Amino acid sequence: MSPTGPTQQIPVVVLAGFLGSGKTTLLNHLLRASRGTRIGAIVNDFGSIEIDAMTVAGQLGDSTLSLGNGCLCCAVDASELDVYLEKLTRPSARLDVVVIEASGLAEPQELVRMVLASENPRVVYGGLVEVVDAAEYEATREKHPEIDRHLAVADLVVLNKTDRVSRAGLDRLRASLGGAASVVESVYGRVDPELFFDRRPSTERVGQLAFEDLLDDEEEHGHGEACGSECGHAAHLHTAYESVAFTSAAPMDPRRLMAFLDSRPEGLYRIKGFVDFGAADPRNRYGVHAVGRFLRFYPEPWPPGEERLTQLVLIGSGTDADGLHKSLEAAVAGPGDIQDEPAMWGVLRYVQQADEDAPGADD
Numbered sequence: 001m002s003p004t005g006p007t008q009q010i011p012v013v014v015l016a017g018f019l020g021s022g023k024t025t026l027l028n029h030l031l032r033a034s035r036g037t038r039i040g041a042i043v044n045d046f047g048s049i050e051i052d053a054m055t056v057a058g059q060l061g062d063s064t065l066s067l068g069n070g071c072l073c074c075a076v077d078a079s080e081l082d083v084y085l086e087k088l089t090r091p092s093a094r095l096d097v098v099v100i101e102a103s104g105l106a107e108p109q110e111l112v113r114m115v116l117a118s119e120n121p122r123v124v125y126g127g128l129v130e131v132v133d134a135a136e137y138e139a140t141r142e143k144h145p146e147i148d149r150h151l152a153v154a155d156l157v158v159l160n161k162t163d164r165v166s167r168a169g170l171d172r173l174r175a176s177l178g179g180a181a182s183v184v185e186s187v188y189g190r191v192d193p194e195l196f197f198d199r200r201p202s203t204e205r206v207g208q209l210a211f212e213d214l215l216d217d218e219e220e221h222g223h224g225e226a227c228g229s230e231c232g233h234a235a236h237l238h239t240a241y242e243s244v245a246f247t248s249a250a251p252m253d254p255r256r257l258m259a260f261l262d263s264r265p266e267g268l269y270r271i272k273g274f275v276d277f278g279a280a281d282p283r284n285r286y287g288v289h290a291v292g293r294f295l296r297f298y299p300e301p302w303p304p305g306e307e308r309l310t311q312l313v314l315i316g317s318g319t320d321a322d323g324l325h326k327s328l329e330a331a332v333a334g335p336g337d338i339q340d341e342p343a344m345w346g347v348l349r350y351v352q353q354a355d356e357d358a359p360g361a362d363d
């Protein structure tokens with residue numbers, strides 16, 4: 001049989017992990033470092049602006065599909081996911097592996113179940129990888145003890161952002177992760193791609209769970225395929241979170257945006273997107289990421305022809321969506337704002353220095 005023949009099975013790997021743990025960074029590393037392995041990606045964003053999909057390397061060619069707004073585990077049913085899997089696993093797509101990047105609030109168990117439920121004969125479940133933010137994990141687990149449940153079903157745990165934690169802290173964390181899955185440490189998601197692609201696909205055993213356990217669980221929760229608002233998902237992590245999307249065609253004022261970011265409310269855990277600072281830096285757009293109290297800007301030249309927009313997604317729990325929106329509107333530059341170089345100093349404090357360890361540095 002030819003390796004690209006119609007019955008070739010394509011492993012589908014689920015990449016999960018809490019908000020901001022480094023899933024997109026890791027996926028980008030895999031895409032850059034795959035050396036000949038052709039990877040398809042399905043990206044699921046929690047916010048209505050698809051920041052993750054925009055940031056995946058190579059952008060939205062035929063082999064990257066975006067599942068859009070909402071958690072994959074609830075927003076789509078198995079048959080909808082199948083449409084995407086069908087596109088990526090058809091022989092003409094010539095892909096070797098498909099990675100599904102779940103939103104940071106998705107329930108991995110649901111995703112695994114959906115892949116297993118696929119009726120596409122070319123799809124074979126390729127394992128669950130959970131990315132853990134080494135710097136934030138203890139605080140996250142304190143707030144959401146149920147997150148241990150996510151790790152319990154993982155085949156591989158990537159303990160990421162180890163640059164932000166001491167060796168002693170990492171050892172403590174590793175011990176508390178228990179002996180369940182294999183744990184690999186990483187900085188900026190730089191793991192050996194072989195860990196993803198050479199895993200033996202399995203339909204019998206799913207991480208620490210048997211397939212039967214997943215089926216039992218399904219009966220218990222009473223949701224099989226489609227998942228509406230009344231299907232008992234109160235226990236899902238994302239029910240406690242909401243996202244706010246903000247778009248502005250007018251540039252942001254750097255000083256006022258920094259005042260907003262420096263005083264952002266505790267519950268606002270995640271911010272991501274791109275900022276246009278207009279005349280204060282006409283050449284660059286600023287990628288922005290906040291994860292907990294961590295904040296970074298990533299300036300990069302505006303792609304030619306790109307519409308100059310500020311697009312932000314804010315994800316938090318117990319936050320005031322209207323208030324956040326109003327604060328951001330108040331940070332849009334007005335006619336009286338002076339957009340000179342010093343205006344950018346507050347932003348530049350949060351730009352990664354060239355000698356810091358950076359994503360893609362050794363890919």
Ligand SMILES: Nc1nc2c(ncn2[C@@H]2O[C@H](COP(=O)(O)OP(=O)(O)OP(=O)(O)O)[C@@H](O)[C@H]2O)c(=O)[nH]1
Binds near residue numbers: 272
């Ligand atoms: N210091 C440090 N920062 C990292 C590392 N990996 C990722 N980051 C940063 O963490 C932030 C979030 O990374 P993403 O890859 O967007 O995280 P994500 O899990 O895809 O985020 P969501 O999709 O919102 O859940 C970005 O600013 C990354 O550059 C790392 O190993 N060390």
